Amino acid sequence: MNLRNRIVEFLFPPACPLCGTPVSTHGELCADCWTSFNWIDGSKCVRCGYPFAMDMPNGAMCPVCASGKNELDWIRSACVYDDASRMAVLPFKHAGRISYAHFMSRAMIWALRDIDLSDIDIIMPVPLARRRLFHRAYNQATLLARPIARVLGIKIDYDSVYRKYRPDMGHLNARQRMENIHNVFTVNCPDCIRGKRILLVDDVMTSGATFSELSRVLKSAGATAVYGVTFCRVAHTD
Numbered sequence: 001m002n003l004r005n006r007i008v009e010f011l012f013p014p015a016c017p018l019c020g021t022p023v024s025t026h027g028e029l030c031a032d033c034w035t036s037f038n039w040i041d042g043s044k045c046v047r048c049g050y051p052f053a054m055d056m057p058n059g060a061m062c063p064v065c066a067s068g069k070n071e072l073d074w075i076r077s078a079c080v081y082d083d084a085s086r087m088a089v090l091p092f093k094h095a096g097r098i099s100y101a102h103f104m105s106r107a108m109i110w111a112l113r114d115i116d117l118s119d120i121d122i123i124m125p126v127p128l129a130r131r132r133l134f135h136r137a138y139n140q141a142t143l144l145a146r147p148i149a150r151v152l153g154i155k156i157d158y159d160s161v162y163r164k165y166r167p168d169m170g171h172l173n174a175r176q177r178m179e180n181i182h183n184v185f186t187v188n189c190p191d192c193i194r195g196k197r198i199l200l201v202d203d204v205m206t207s208g209a210t211f212s213e214l215s216r217v218l219k220s221a222g223a224t225a226v227y228g229v230t231f232c233r234v235a236h237t238d
């Protein structure tokens with residue numbers, strides 16, 4: 001460790017970003033916080049990563065994927081959206097806790113462990129509407145995409161897709177979310193998309209409507225494959 005790092009370490013000893021307990025490395029969670037998350041490490045849909053409530057044979061698909069209704073080629077998420085992940089995601093998204101990107105992106109890389117990543121050409125954070133970016137000052141998906149792109153050695157595409165502003169989807173059901181997101185994305189640079197295999201990055205997957213719509217738009221612009229990774233996803237594991 002160089003002198004500068006030793007001084008930083010002395011002034012700011014590493015602490016769990018969620019609860020402040022001392023830890024050995026900056027940005028890492030303490031053991032208690034780590035175990036409070038419902039990590040997706042068991043049997044899951046080979047295509048969308050949906051966690052199964054019981055052990056299933058390798059290669060099994062959930063009903064949505066089996067019926068061909070999933071637009072993406074594969075999706076993986078690190079954990080289930082529940083009280084623990086909500087306590088991380090909401091401050092990360094809305095209260096400037098950008099330091100959470102460290103452990104969240106690490107968990108997302110871990111979630112990709114069973115995937116062959118060698119064919120990805122571009123990493124794309126799900127775009128935020130400019131009006132929303134102006135109020136929030138950052139796109140939380142970009143903060144997660146950057147460390148993932150660095151580790152995988154793949155370049156990020158920030159601006160080939162434009163997103164129109166639409167009011168929040170928080171209270172909508174799955175069908176309304178699908179209608180609300182329809183036609184919000186536009187490809188600015190078709191040459192940047194054509195023939196590319198693209199990994200989308202987002203913090204939360206709720207109904208999957210955002211991923212589906214973005215994937216539809218990218219594929220109609222000539223993307224050959226669209227994948228997705230999120231920190232957490234809505235799932236009913238009981």
Ligand SMILES: [Zn+2]
Pocket residue numbers: 016017018019020021029030031032033034
């Ligand atoms: Zn902690």
Ligand SMILES: [Zn+2]
Pocket residue numbers: 045046047048049050061062063064065066070
């Ligand atoms: Zn599935």
